[in-house]
Amino acid sequence: MRRLQLLTHSYWPESTPPQRRWQRLTASLVEEGWDVDVVTPSPDPRLTPDRGPAGEPPRSAASGPAGERVLRLPRVLLPNSRMGRFASDAVASLLMAPRALMARRPDVVVATVPALPVICAGWAAARLRGVPLVVDMRDAWPELAREAGVRAGPAGRLMEAVVTGVQRDADLVVTVTQGFARRLAERGVERVATVSNGVDLDGVPSLEHREREPGSLRVAYLGNHGESQALESVIDAVRAVHAAGEVTVTLRLIGSGTQKPRLQERAGDCPAIEFHDPCHGEAVWEHCRWADTLLVSLRTDWASFAWTVPSKTFELLGLGKHITAAVTGEAAEILRQADNVTVLDDAVLDDAVLDGADADAGSCPRTADRADRLAATFTDLARDPASTPISRSGRRWVAQHADLPGLGRRYAGLLADLVGDTAETVDPRARSARGPIDWDRLWICVCTYRRNDLLAELLTSLQAQRAPQRPHLLVVDNDPDGGSEETVRRLWPGARWVHQPRPGIAAARNAALDALPDDADAVVFLDDDERAHPDWLAALVRTADRSGADTVSGPVRSVLPAGAPAEAAGEGFIRRIDFPTGPWRYRPATNNVLVRADWFTGEPAFRFDEDFNFSGGEDSELFGRLQAAGATSWWCAEAVVEEDVPAERATREWMRARGVRAGHVRAKKAVKAGKSAARITGEAVARIGLGAGRVALRRLRGQSVTYQDSLWLREGVGMVQAVTGRAREEYAR
Template sequence: MTPRVQLLTHSYWPERTAPQRRWERLVASLRQDGWAVDVVVPAANKHHTPGQHRGRGRFSLAAAEGPAGERLHRTPYVLLRNSRAGRFASDLASGVLMVPRALAAPRPDLVVATVPALPTICAGWVVSRCRRIPLVVDMRDAWPELAREAEVRAGPLGRLMEAAVIAVQRRAELVVTVTEGFAQRLRERGVSPVETISNGVALDQVPLLEHRRRAPGELRMAYLGNHGESQALERLILAVASIPRTGGLDVRLRMVGSGTQKDQLREIAASAGALASGAVEFCEPVHGDEVWEHYRWADTALVSLRTDWASFAWTVPSKTFELMGLGKHITAAVTGEAAWVLGHAENVTHLSGDTAQIAETLAALAADPTSTPVDPRGRSWVAEYADLPELGKRYAALLADLRDRAQR
């Protein structure tokens, strides 16, 4: 009998997001391993979906076929304000709608529910208990620690959700994390069993980029990703703005993406004179080959997380593996496990200290045209430890073992 798994997630094909990239490839590996897969997901968010594919992500009562032959069961997407509270309300509505949609789909052997949309794992718990089948909780982020450090003020409902997430983690038949640091944190909290399947990248879709020749004093930096509170991007903007554009220095920062802090970051750049001078520019999100064009423009690619939140010591941005795969020089403002991963690439500059110290480091990079080389060693490490198709095989083996134990 064909094994069947049901995935509950807040983002999936044809969207282009970090959770989508992870799970689209993991689902492909499960399909190759002989699993039937049903994905329960909201209708595609137009802000995260390439224009030519938006029609494929619309809500429909009929199941649709995904790129690997999986079946997609969509719920309506409730689009609210692009704010912390608005996203939480949207996720809560989606979580409620997922339950009847999942229960109407064919009965699976296992249910997998994945964050960062916290209500999703609560929906997964309800479905697993109604079906009386094992639940796998896939934790991409360090929740609920991250919510506490962000000082989320969601009132009684938010506190109830935090308690529910902890309860579901403890009651799930398996919890999967993307970092070993957070896995250990969960074990200390009484969660068991916990396994680690890291984030990664499909290297067959990531080109190895060439070095861009540049003059002394010139430095182009590209940041592609979320413009949110967790990234602390204001320190990079202020550092670039403070570098004097004299003596041949020409340091430029290109910000590509969207997020709740983008308007505020644009205001910070404008107040510092960085927009008028051209030192900082903001671009809309891009998809496909346009991503690589921005990185080809750049001398170094940025990855950034707040360093004053303890939970980020065991958080590795999924973007990290993509940047290592490109071979481009990386400028990193990260700590903990993310810094350890980047240590396997030989062309990384780590930023630390206040705005003045970051500006000094960037000016030094600009002064030396040889300071931002392309190096393939980071790509080689990703091929061995963080290639998504291989990670998918490991995930399939975990699910098969859990299914066998449940049937016994």
């Protein structure tokens, strides 16, 4: 099953446009076979229908409405202002990346905007995991920020550079409008797709017409009360109509936002204007039933709004009520698909704005003109009761173009194409039915280099296996002198001994694969300094038989010498060992793994990349290619081997060098994958920052720092060394 990790600033049980979009998209993704993890802050009580306390995030994942796993973070509640929301999102995003990295490994990461800091967390989570990144852009950033006056100063310029940089680096950017998709393509974003906002029509009623007398009109606006909506012109229009006294127009404004106090002050004591708190569910439909026309309003002096469509648009179209629209561009085009929508003529932008001139971030500079046009429109609608009819044309258009279940299926298709998880790209061996392992064709492969005493301990533990029969043994000696032959002949007379004098661990492993017989059914890799528990091999084979997996890995328990530093203890020294038996999303290692042999004996025959001969990492590189070809991996918690860690490897200096070398290997893999030096450096900086933060946090809490805690930091340093040409081959002779 493919796994998606969604990073979002707002999710169930909140009621916000991003939440409504992604809760329904998630349901469609789950229906299409995706396993979804959602990383999100605790619910904001201001945006949650029951208005309950935010509470502490659960320590374990909670189940969401569609069966997704919801991983909560602490939420910092700050004032509901532009800067307050940005600061709250920034704090949440700082916590998102570590939480995402501690979760199950995904096949793809999706980060949602408008909470800009979230895309930084998404970029870090995707790049550190080495999986594709999808940026879901609900708004036209950074154009919208520039037009709203956020660009002033170094911080604004930095924000814009970060946003555009992540957009260009993302593996896919998904927009909600065609216009913004074209704008991103013009800006150099290579892969862009459009999945519009929409609505699940099953939850939207078809409303009936309200009979009214000539000379009266009820107008309802439901949505955000912010800078973008230009609601001051709506208030001025209704005040003007009320002062004229020719007709009666009543305006209801339902919702919240940063400008609501100013709007209330602007409305004053005008009896024709009502303000209502945000509401949800049936209460929303009651406001819509009350109204004769539903208002959609956006500023028309900001160029980015030519390709912005308010999320409420599709819901209102589905209701069938008359709509009054003060919008421009793509939003106006969509609303004109219904035959009972009045679109104001002021939705024509000035040439200066279309050319990209910055607009004032305050009130719409054409507020008076806009108010006059709205007043005239409301007056005309009020005079004629037949001017606000019910029509099902908008609902039919939504069903065809903006029904969220259908949009979710389109999203699932885009993600499947991105991760390459289609039948055409999967190796036939991955799709074949896997039967039980044939013990007569089971081979254990060990590569060795001048460690005869340790090799003897390993062979002795293999002879002590509680198994139906003894497997075949293949030992490759990478010592030019071939010094292990006598030990192998003495302890395992029937073993196949191969001499590979050419130095390099990948060369030695390939010699083992070349020596496998064509009819081999499975091959098990071990290191020459390990000892296998008596039931190790039987557990590996049993798990392979039951799962049908292509690879089965087991834990390697490190036995540390006395006096080893504290950070060496815990979590298996280098590798975690506490996974339960079952499907496993990590890459296997050759220190304890069973692999179906046809990956090595069939066509194409997979081999270790000898560019990693002296750096290490050849096993994770190979298994990465196997998994990309569709190989399935399982973990077997019962298949345990042990290794004695030499005293010289249980020092802080060796562990530091090991982490840095891991960074060298990661950078080498990135180069082979075609990544640029700038992209590798960016990932390195992210690892250094997150690693330093993790170490600092543990120290602030008075906890010991383990090898795993500092690994990100050291890997980042190693990647920088590799980019600057200072990497070294640790295993070179």
